[in-house]
Amino acid sequence: MSNVKLEVNDLRKYFPIRRGLTEVLSGKPPRYVRAVDGISFEVIDGEIFCLVGESGCGKTTAGRLIARLIEATGGKAMYRVSKNVKEMIPEGLLVNGDYVNLLGKLPGSVDKALRLDIQIIFQDPYGSLNPRMTIGSILEEPLIIHSIGSTKEERQEIIYRALSEVKLNPPEEFVERYPHMISGGQRQRVAIARAMILNPSLVVADEPVSMLDVSIRAEILQLMLDLKALRNLSYIFITHDLAVANYICGRIAVMYLGKIVELGPSDKVINNPKHPYTIALVSAVPEPDPSNRTKIREVPIKGEIPSAAAIPSGCRLHPRCPYAMDICKVKEPPMIEVEPGHQVACWLHTKESAPS
Amino acid sequence: MSLLSKMYESWSWIRKEILSQVSGKVAFVLLIALIVVSVYAAILMPPDYAKYWDVGSKWVDNPYNAPPEWASYLGYVCVPQTFYDLRTVKPGVSEVSGRVVFTYNITYDLSARDYPQGLRIRANIVVPQGVRNARIRVDIIKPDGARLPAIIDTYVDLTNTSLIDLNLDKPEGIVTAVMSAYRDLVKFLSVEEISIFPMKYIFGNLSYSETLKKVETTPLPGRYMFVIDFSFRVFNVQPQEILRAVEKSKEFSLLIKGTCYGLMGTDYKGRDLAEGLFYGFPIALAIGLLVALASTAIGVVAGLVSGYYGGFIDELIQRTVDVMGSIPLLPILILIAQSIAKTYTGEDKPIVMLTAIFAVLIAFSWGGLAIIIRSMTLSIKSELYVEAAKAVGASNLRIISKHILPQIVPYIAASLVYSTPNAILTEAGLSVLGIRHGYPTWGNILSEARQNGTISQWWWILPPGFLIAIVSLTFVLLGLALEKVVEPKLRR
Ligand SMILES: Nc1ncnc2c1ncn2[C@@H]1O[C@H](COP(=O)(O)OP(=O)(O)OP(=O)(O)O)[C@@H](O)[C@H]1O
Ligand code: SF4
Ligand SMILES: [Mg+2]
Numbered sequence: 147m148s149n150v151k152l153e154v155n156d157l158r159k160y161f162p163i164r165r166g167l168t169e170v171l172s173g174k175p176p177r178y179v180r181a182v183d184g185i186s187f188e189v190i191d192g193e194i195f196c197l198v199g200e201s202g203c204g205k206t207t208a209g210r211l212i213a214r215l216i217e218a219t220g221g222k223a224m225y226r227v228s229k230n231v232k233e234m235i236p237e238g239l240l241v242n243g244d245y246v247n248l249l250g251k252l253p254g255s256v257d258k259a260l261r262l263d264i265q266i267i268f269q270d271p272y273g274s275l276n277p278r279m280t281i282g283s284i285l286e287e288p289l290i291i292h293s294i295g296s297t298k299e300e301r302q303e304i305i306y307r308a309l310s311e312v313k314l315n316p317p318e319e320f321v322e323r324y325p326h327m328i329s330g331g332q333r334q335r336v337a338i339a340r341a342m343i344l345n346p347s348l349v350v351a352d353e354p355v356s357m358l359d360v361s362i363r364a365e366i367l368q369l370m371l372d373l374k375a376l377r378n379l380s381y382i383f384i385t386h387d388l389a390v391a392n393y394i395c396g397r398i399a400v401m402y403l404g405k406i407v408e409l410g411p412s413d414k415v416i417n418n419p420k421h422p423y424t425i426a427l428v429s430a431v432p433e434p435d436p437s438n439r440t441k442i443r444e445v446p447i448k449g450e451i452p453s454a455a456a457i458p459s460g461c462r463l464h465p466r467c468p469y470a471m472d473i474c475k476v477k478e479p480p481m482i483e484v485e486p487g488h489q490v491a492c493w494l495h496t497k498e499s500a501p502s
Numbered sequence: 503m504s505l506l507s508k509m510y511e512s513w514s515w516i517r518k519e520i521l522s523q524v525s526g527k528v529a530f531v532l533l534i535a536l537i538v539v540s541v542y543a544a545i546l547m548p549p550d551y552a553k554y555w556d557v558g559s560k561w562v563d564n565p566y567n568a569p570p571e572w573a574s575y576l577g578y579v580c581v582p583q584t585f586y587d588l589r590t591v592k593p594g595v596s597e598v599s600g601r602v603v604f605t606y607n608i609t610y611d612l613s614a615r616d617y618p619q620g621l622r623i624r625a626n627i628v629v630p631q632g633v634r635n636a637r638i639r640v641d642i643i644k645p646d647g648a649r650l651p652a653i654i655d656t657y658v659d660l661t662n663t664s665l666i667d668l669n670l671d672k673p674e675g676i677v678t679a680v681m682s683a684y685r686d687l688v689k690f691l692s693v694e695e696i697s698i699f700p701m702k703y704i705f706g707n708l709s710y711s712e713t714l715k716k717v718e719t720t721p722l723p724g725r726y727m728f729v730i731d732f733s734f735r736v737f738n739v740q741p742q743e744i745l746r747a748v749e750k751s752k753e754f755s756l757l758i759k760g761t762c763y764g765l766m767g768t769d770y771k772g773r774d775l776a777e778g779l780f781y782g783f784p785i786a787l788a789i790g791l792l793v794a795l796a797s798t799a800i801g802v803v804a805g806l807v808s809g810y811y812g813g814f815i816d817e818l819i820q821r822t823v824d825v826m827g828s829i830p831l832l833p834i835l836i837l838i839a840q841s842i843a844k845t846y847t848g849e850d851k852p853i854v855m856l857t858a859i860f861a862v863l864i865a866f867s868w869g870g871l872a873i874i875i876r877s878m879t880l881s882i883k884s885e886l887y888v889e890a891a892k893a894v895g896a897s898n899l900r901i902i903s904k905h906i907l908p909q910i911v912p913y914i915a916a917s918l919v920y921s922t923p924n925a926i927l928t929e930a931g932l933s934v935l936g937i938r939h940g941y942p943t944w945g946n947i948l949s950e951a952r953q954n955g956t957i958s959q960w961w962w963i964l965p966p967g968f969l970i971a972i973v974s975l976t977f978v979l980l981g982l983a984l985e986k987v988v989e990p991k992l993r994r
Contacts, residue, residue, distance in 0.1 A: 273886035273887060274890045275890070287891065288895065344894065
């Protein structure tokens with residue numbers, strides 16, 4: 147049995163842009179925001195796989211695609227279902243025994259089964275909890291949907307356990323409260339409890355601490371690590387914060403304008419970045435050791451990130467890249483392995499194989 | 503169970519919030535009164551009341567265009583309605599030239615300075631075998647001593663039947679009676695004038711006016727004596743047998759119609775306005791609530807579907823709302839009403855008409871709510887917690903019912919409250935414009951006043967208008983109170 151939990155291949159999501167009447171009449175082709183534009187990666191069992199990048203590069207979109215909250219424009223995401231879920235999925239949909247393509251058309255029952263197995267924690271704990279529902283009923287909702295716990299008391303029991311697990315004690319005090327009666331950190335704990343209550347094996351965590359007070363970020367991250375250790379979990383962890391990534395990630399994929407530009411073990415990507423964009427990102431991170439600061443800041447990147455609706459030709463970084471060459475403007479660089487497990491998409495590293 | 507208790511909980515919360523405001527308190531009291539009266543009236547209302555109200559023969563005994571009895575306190579001269587049940591009166595019995603004669607002497611005190619609107623004798627008596635014929639003759643002795651002989655004199659042949667069925671409300675002998683009673687005035691009396699206003703000559707003081715060159719009448723208060731001779735040609739029948747038959751009869755009565763009537767007076771057909779207004783309660787409430795409920799239900803469903811599912815169905819619903827919104831309601835209603843009035847003339851006309859009015863009112867009143875619900879749905883749908891619910895596997899139905907509906911329920915309630923008086927007012931407006939169904943709605947009563955009344959008949963015009971206003975006020979106040987519950991920003 148393979149240890150690949152999820153294999154994503156050429157995942158794409160284009161959001162159509164509303165066209166004005168003149169545009170439609172003049173026969174201009176429909177335009178798209180290419181939020182995710184063909185990314186490929188693997189998530190290994192028990193791994194924390196990170197997606198990092200600036201705001202608007204498509205991290206959330208990628209996470210929502212994998213959590214199947216939006217429909218993909220193209221690509222494949224083969225997911226190995228866990229044992230208890232496997233029996234709910236008809237044979238015909240299984241590939242290689244255990245794998246299901248998350249992006250394919252799936253019948254309602256399979257969709258529901260997969261929701262048990264893949265969960266998502268949202269960035270904004272203020273928006274992700276219905277303000278009109280008590281914490282208890284927020285946590286009860288998934289149980290009711292999936293018919294877990296046959297009586298109210300049983301469900302209550304499960305909810306108490308879930309709350310204790312995320313360190314909201316005593317649980318009977320929290321179930322009666324409404325979201326506005328608890329702090330941001332506590333809200334995110336509730337959101338985590340909701341994701342965990344169905345006992346998933348893959349959790350997409352979309353910047354789970356970025357909206358929280360700095361003082362409690364570490365606690366929440368630690369909680370997530372504890373939960374992972376306790377259960378047989380894999381995380382897809384989305385962050386724009388390399389410091390967080392350094393602390394938590396096994397492997398990192400750096401995204402720029404809907405593409406992965408560099409992917410590899412986190413220490414390699416952060417300590418030995420190859421892609422000019424990653425180098426710039428790393429230099430933007432406040433470096434705890436003052437002696438290193440000057441060293442890292444030598445590759446500043448110019449200008450602003452372009453809109454995902456007007457992606458530059460060739461390498462999408464070329465208008466901002468200090469190393470940009472002619473080829474960069476016309477041809478997209480392929481993913482190249484620069485050292486074992488460390489891939490980069492940049493002509494600087496592919497010169498020898500590039501057509502001249 | 504938990505749903506019920508939740509509903510009860512939110513209901514008691516809403517009630518508490520509403521009652522904490524003055525407008526809410528007033529609305530609450532009015533609403534309770536309105537509901538109690540409506541339910542009571544609905545229980546009492548006969549099944550085919552529309553027909554009954556419109557063409558009912560029940561009203562013939564009532565004075566027409568009569569102000570309420572209490573109008574006498576406002577300075578109106580009121581002759582009260584006086585009814586004599588002759589079955590309970592012991593007549594003098596005699597036999598005159600082979601006829602059995604029952605003589606009823608009825609005294610009638612006229613104290614008001616006005617003429618009664620009419621008099622009527624009605625009999626429905628099954629006489630014993632052997633009564634060959636019967637005759638009713640009425641003489642009136644006026645307070646001034648004049649005797650009007652035989653102002654009524656009717657003969658019933660009973661050889662082939664044993665039923666006396668009489669309804670005598672035209673004093674057909676009035677002309678000759680007056681002529682013979684006032685011999686000195688004969689040459690000034692005009693037959694036409696006596697026939698047009700017979701009551702003036704029965705209950706009036708007659709005098710010749712030199713200036714007008716004709717006989718004038720003024721009301722003549724005092725004690726009147728009605729001498730009713732009820733006589734029978736019999737063959738082998740004891741007078742006691744006949745008397746018993748009269749006592750046991752369905753009806754044998756004398757009615758002197760007054761000029762004032764009941765609590766709320768009457769209209770031009772003699773219809774009891776108190777009754778019409780009373781039965782108008784449940785109809786008004788039914789029109790208001792039915793239209794409001796139906797249009798709110800349609801608006802909510804359309805808005806939810808439109809906002810939640812989007813796409814083609816959204817486009818369809820929105821364009822329908824646009825089209826409905828640009829069609830003028832009134833001409834359509836008039837058109838439909840006219841074609842129904844032409845097509846249905848039978849018994850089902852009132853109900854068909856009412857249904858059509860309902861349908862059109864409903865069809866034209868859901869659009870606004872649908873647009874509001876749609877935009878609310880759109881904004882709630884894009885909330886992160888809805889996405890979170892999807893992530894744990896919530897179905898569309900669940901998201902709509904658990905996450906979207908609870909938030910729009912207060913708006914639904916407010917819309918319900920606001921559209922109720924709208925429907926009542928529109929129906930009243932339609933009635934006044936002549937789109938009628940026959941049920942005694944307040945609007946209908948008003949519209950009849952417009953056509954057949956005069957401005958001086960305030961008892962006919964004011965009460966229905968007042969009731970419409972009160973009911974609208976009830977719901978508007980309730981809406982105001984509810985608005986503050988729904989929109990906490992408005993709370994002081
Ligand atoms: N529903 C949508 N419709 C249209 N465009 C969208 C939609 N969702 C995202 N986008 C666009 O797709 C691009 C990527 O957005 P995404 O939210 O995935 O970025 P992100 O990397 O998560 O950024 P952030 O760090 O700000 O959360 C952005 O340009 C955004 O405007
Ligand atoms: S491919 Fe060219 S433009 Fe793109 S990052 Fe590499 S050097 Fe810069
Ligand atoms: Mg994001």
